[in-house]
Amino acid sequence: MVIKVENLVKRYGDLIAVDHLSLEVRKGEIFGLLGPNGSGKTTLINCILALLKYDKGNISVFGKPMAPDAYDIKKDIGVIMQNVAVFNELTVYENIDYFCGLYVRDKGERKKLVEEAIDFVGLNDFRSFYPKKLSGGLLRRLNIACGIAHKPKLIILDEPTVAVDPQSRNNILEGIVRLNRQGATIVYTSHYMEEVEQICSRIMIIDKGRIIAAGTKEELKSMIKVGEIVFVESVELNQTLLDAIRQLPNTSLVDYKNHNLTVTFTKGRNNLMNLIDLLRKKNLGYGSVYSKLPTLNDVFLEFTGRQLRD
């Protein structure tokens, strides 16, 4: 086990930021921590990194208790903070060299590692740039390079793609997968379910400091009733027809707005076919029809009654 958190409680006055939370991160996996803003993800990460004192619970990393002075553990951890943490007075190269220097003393080895990190995040053309001259996406890449240059065994990324353009986001996500393939265990926190779904092998959804659900994405989706959501555009329906749709097998929710129909089905067979057969029998014309499988947002919605980005 790379990280083991047991029954962690962290309070800020009356507010419980982390509420009796336990988790395990296994070696070699990309562990996703998904939750809306203010759900306690960053607090949990800060506790794991011994940056915050906590009220209750145990945290161990690489099988040893984590503490502010656990330097033998810290040397194998790479951290990419939610806010970009670099020196504005130093160039891209100097920044990476500084952070790498916190872990690697040998100058020659460090130089090699810094070059590799620059290459890895694609900042070769910007090595002599100062952070203020970089775009948001490039700045995030620099933040990542600073965290991974020393080739850590465990990399913790706390919302590394906030305010990043889609191209840079893809670049960052691909990089994380590559790091994982190179042997690093990854803990990735985000409130973007698509990202977590795309790269994480196991996911924990948290809200208000508590675990909502945990497992692989398939396991999470299997925990909810929703099996399929069907959308029918440009269709004319009256109350009688809507009632007929509600009578179809596995129908759980029918929504009709602006001539667009959304039907949520629980798990079952031929849901889409049954709906189309009904529309044909009634001689109703319609535009495009498509079906969507449930997402992690649906999982979150079903467990909390709220959207992930509410």
Next chain:
Amino acid sequence: MPVFQAYKRVIKKSIPQLLIYIIVFVTFAAILMSSGAPASTVRFDDARARIAFMDEADSSILTEGLKNYLLQYADFVDVKHDQASLQDALFFDEVDYILRIPAGFTEGFLEGKPVGLEKISLPNSVSSVYLDININKYMNMARFYLANIPGIIQQELVDLVSRDLSVETAVEVRPTAVNADAGETLSIFYNYMSYVLLNLLILGVGTFMLVFNQRDLRRRTLCSPVPLRQQNMQILLGNLIYAVVCWIIMMALGFVLYGKAMPAKQTILVALNTFVFTFVCLSISFLIGSALSSRNALSAVTNVLSLGMCFTSGAFVPQYLIGEQVLAFARILPTYWYVKYNNEIINMANITWDLLKPRLGYLGMQMGIAVAVLAVALVIIKQKRQAQEA
């Protein structure tokens, strides 16, 4: 030592900003030197006056002796003896001094009666004063012999007086102290240095502390395997080296510009004062860098603090021109003790242990303030750290 390396790099980036203060200081010193610093005076020359000598006593041996004596110090000018000619001679600056020996002077003098010489001189004339001194000296000496050798004849009296007054003692003028004008220039230079040092230290140390103490950067560094104690030691090392380098630069400037104007003993004592003050600046900078969290605030505080401290303490304006109440307040400021020490040491004619001892107390005051400021800074740092960990 990654933190120390980062310190060096951050300071390097601040060099252009820091150079502005040094350039302004050097310019100021150059202006000060060209306008106010006279060449040091080590020579003494007699001043010769132009004198109109009118002996209405018809040349006695005594008055002839006086005339011969005055020849050493004055040039005799012939002027008509009427009132109008004498006034013209004075008005047109042909003579500095008119000496009239009234009729019956010699007889009266030899009999011990209260007789006097009459003189008219240019007002505020240094050479006239000098002549007064010499005439008094001659006549007093003559009166001394007259009173102590009964029956002395005029020739003997004149011989004795002339012999005594011809005795000279060689005097060598040694520059054991700073001359008054150069002293004022040096005081201004070293006092103004306090402003430059404050700015250099606050901007340099404050900038790094501010950068390094940014919450995210600090946290990120805390995630590393470099112990907190080691990080702090590296910052301390950076601060100390930076402070010493600033001091060396300032002292080198002082030496280049005014190296010969001040005796070695005073140079060492002033350097010691500047060194102590550098560490006061360091502790103030450490406090500011620890307490503030924005660059704009740092610039504002730097200006307010350095200007305020230097103005109230007499770094820009001499302390004797500053009001008592202001000076009473300034006593809590290190700049006050720094300036006071400089003024007193630079203008001291002869430095002895007894004179120096109370001045060392001024250094003690500065060090006390430095320790107090440092203690406050450490408390702030501790509180901030606890707040971040909570």
